[in-house]
Amino acid sequence: MTPYQSSLPINCIADPNSNCIECELEGKLICFVNKKFANRFTVGNLLYRILASSIFVFSGLMIGHWWMLISYVGVVVLTFTIIEPRLLCSHCPFYEKEGKFLKCWALRGMPKLWKYRPEPASKAEKLLMLIFGGFIDLFPFVGSIWGIIFFALNYRDYLFLGIAIIISTILFLTVAGYFSKALLGNSCKKCTNFSCSMNKVPEKIIDKFLEKNPKMKEAWFSCGWQINNN
Numbered sequence: 001m002t003p004y005q006s007s008l009p010i011n012c013i014a015d016p017n018s019n020c021i022e023c024e025l026e027g028k029l030i031c032f033v034n035k036k037f038a039n040r041f042t043v044g045n046l047l048y049r050i051l052a053s054s055i056f057v058f059s060g061l062m063i064g065h066w067w068m069l070i071s072y073v074g075v076v077v078l079t080f081t082i083i084e085p086r087l088l089c090s091h092c093p094f095y096e097k098e099g100k101f102l103k104c105w106a107l108r109g110m111p112k113l114w115k116y117r118p119e120p121a122s123k124a125e126k127l128l129m130l131i132f133g134g135f136i137d138l139f140p141f142v143g144s145i146w147g148i149i150f151f152a153l154n155y156r157d158y159l160f161l162g163i164a165i166i167i168s169t170i171l172f173l174t175v176a177g178y179f180s181k182a183l184l185g186n187s188c189k190k191c192t193n194f195s196c197s198m199n200k201v202p203e204k205i206i207d208k209f210l211e212k213n214p215k216m217k218e219a220w221f222s223c224g225w226q227i228n229n230n
């Protein structure tokens with residue numbers, strides 16, 4: 001089920017007085033909170049992090065290098081609670097919703113420690129977000145490859161741990177595949193955080209959303225955004 005088929009009430013992030021039935025954006029954006037959609041994302045994200053951590057646990061038990069697990073868990077917590085809300089979410093219209101915690105389809109429940117910034121993210125913010133996002137999403141592959149190579153060289157001593165790391169890697173790759181399909185193949189084409197580096201919403205749709213959200217429109221135009229007439 002897509003977010004647009006959810007049960008009412010709709011909580012529009014562009015204009016609270018809007019009506020989806022009469023809106024040109026219906027089905028084109030993730031522009032209201034849908035709990036089922038958000039729950040699916042939370043379950044997928046938790047599974048991703050748990051499987052990634054289990055890879056580091058098994059490789060730690062074999063190799064004895066616990067710095068990988070500690071740094072991974074530390075950076076994940078820091079990224080989801082402080083870094084990403086500041087660099088990415090504070091520019092997202094979901095961030096403007098009232099309350100001290102994020103109410104959106106992705107990082108729902110994270111604290112809102114920063115002020116809302118309706119303008120697009122800067123180049124520096126995007127670059128930093130790519131660095132942190134790249135680390136928390138790709139570093140588990142390092143732990144997995146390292147652990148499997150170590151197992152291949154010492155398989156007689158570490159049979160159980162070697163099998164465990166191979167199984168967790170297969171499960172991790174399955175969840176990673178689901179995520180890249182769900183995100184890159186779908187959600188990034190409909191996400192209202194238009195200045196995110198991964199965002200793939202067409203400019204014409206962005207223009208229509210800005211027309212419905214005057215605060216964002218003013219901030220975007222003052223940063224040089226122009227209406228796309230193509």
Ligand code: SF4
Nearest residue numbers: 012018020023026031
């Ligand atoms: S932008 Fe349009 S389609 Fe999206 S929630 Fe608001 S009224 Fe509904």
Ligand code: SF4
Nearest residue numbers: 089092104106107193
């Ligand atoms: S950028 Fe994504 S995670 Fe952050 S508030 Fe917007 S929808 Fe939620």
